[in-house]
Amino acid sequence: MTSPSEAKRLQMTDIARLAGVSVSTVSRALNGSTLINAETRERIGQLARSLNYSINLGAQNLRLQKNQTIAVVVPYDAQARQHISDPFFLSIVGAIADALTDRGYDMLLSRVDAERLDSAATLYDSGKAIGLIIIGQWRHHDQLNDMAARKVPVVVWGGQLPQQLYCSVGGDNVAGGLQATRHLLQRGCRRIAFVGDARLPEVDLRHQGYRQALAEAGSQPDPALVLPVPFEIIAARAAMDQLCASGTAFDGVFACSDLLALQAVQALRAAGRQVPADVAVVGYDDMPLATYSDPPLTTVHQPVALAGVELVDALLTLLRGERAAPRVLPVHLVLRDSAPLPV
């Protein structure tokens, strides 16, 4: 509404002139140096405050070789021009923001093409940020390894993989897949669909848990029941509709996000099948909507707030020059109506 500041931004010289002292005195005063006479210090402080002067951090950082900015990178599908929409991504970004704020760091939120995760390194190379938190490995474990190999301080939300040079923090995906699938089997499900793109490491680990649970039960995995859909609801719905239409028999669904699970529910209903009576459904993430949905979702809970703290602490550990071991955070199944306990 009001038009902008043509008023050149104040700088230390201005304060110095107004206070009738030199810039070094202002600098020292503003930084609380005890070298400066307490009352001049106070006077300069007052003056600066009354003029809303604030030290230029760009210049200060350059001089001090410091920087308190961490980049949080949310990859996106450039082809689909897909926007940040999955609530899980948004809430983990919120959790990281909280953790960084608590520790006095600034957060630069960036989006990069999921096919070029390595391009995030420019944020570090250019000094915009002193470290990177990347949300998800996507399909580029190798690029992340390369970044770590050239000593870019980076922590990744995702699964722990063999031959991993970077620090990852993630939920226990195998355990999540295992618990979800075991629960469905225990309910008596015999043919359980797996919804998620196993080219993503996290999903692949959940898929391992799924297969392991099937193996325990002596059940054969059926490739026709694996739906390699991305974290994107339109595609998920289409794939589920197709599965329903195909005539392939199934009585359970394990979906790799709550949103995917709810799309499955809708597709099933559209096909005239009841949840959980005909088909039980288990989701992943335990976002708030899982509580309110119809039916409330049985889902694998991910500790989002803890995730934010762990990601940040791991990165700060790296920045201190220490090694940061990958962390696998506990997950647990939350029982609700989409797949209740067997009666």
Add this chain to the structure above:
Amino acid sequence: MTSPSEAKRLQMTDIARLAGVSVSTVSRALNGSTLINAETRERIGQLARSLNYSINLGAQNLRLQKNQTIAVVVPYDAQARQHISDPFFLSIVGAIADALTDRGYDMLLSRVDAERLDSAATLYDSGKAIGLIIIGQWRHHDQLNDMAARKVPVVVWGGQLPQQLYCSVGGDNVAGGLQATRHLLQRGCRRIAFVGDARLPEVDLRHQGYRQALAEAGSQPDPALVLPVPFEIIAARAAMDQLCASGTAFDGVFACSDLLALQAVQALRAAGRQVPADVAVVGYDDMPLATYSDPPLTTVHQPVALAGVELVDALLTLLRGERAAPRVLPVHLVLRDSAPLPV
């Protein structure tokens, strides 16, 4: 995992030395100056790329007096140490991130105490960001006015108020309140509870719409039906439980967020009342969960993606030195089962 870079960060001098030229040549080459011989330019480019060198933006910005960083400020309740959790805030942050990325700006995500919105101005004063987008006016219209008066480039998501010096972008809250309440009246509701803290301007405007709709219908507003709850589910649930227990008669609820609406639904059910048969409920925001919830929510849709674009464009207008007029974005009621059309 891997430990950090003790390797001092490369700088232009290093590239210059390795290329056997002066820093100015490197600078020009890297900035694509045609003054430089095409092949030396290419050679230097290759060298820099192969070493992952990237111009130090802190220094560059200092020299060029430029900066492409916009701060997005999410206020929070410091007393409650409440975290970013309302899905609406998170999704508008996502929308702003998309809009800024498209336009080549960096986004600094900051949290400030909702009682000290003016503290966000330091981000500008210190040169961290060239402009501010603040999510919500909260209870400090005056602080925002002060910031605008001293020419801080700021745009606020929120309602348009009288005597407003800053640029706001927001949904049409009066229309939203009007449509929601009219719809409930049209269904035959006679006693409609209003759930939301009218000390917040946006909520107050919705409340105006609510009162206007009641007036149109010749209905008397009853203060006992106004629940001044914050955007926080625990408090909302408690207030709704209390209303149910109080014996105050009501047959409709207009809640100022979808999350509040769903808490109302849960409280009503706990009190043995059906939605929408006994009490119809209308929410606000039209977040994804409104589609999936039980019952799906009739709610006022806010154009989140558009909001991101408008906020960013308004700020860029200010930064260009032009005036940016406040914008009120259209909202519309989405009919679902929590308050279906009258039969």
Add this chain to the structure above:
DNA sequence: ATGAAAGCGCTAACAC
């Protein structure tokens, strides 16, 4: 207790 001056990494006159 305060000031003068050098320099953080970069760019852009101004030389040659």
Add this chain to the structure above:
DNA sequence: GTGTTAGCGCTTTCAT
């Protein structure tokens, strides 16, 4: 076409 040099706004020796 390329090098030399003077700052961008700040902190910090080193003087006084």
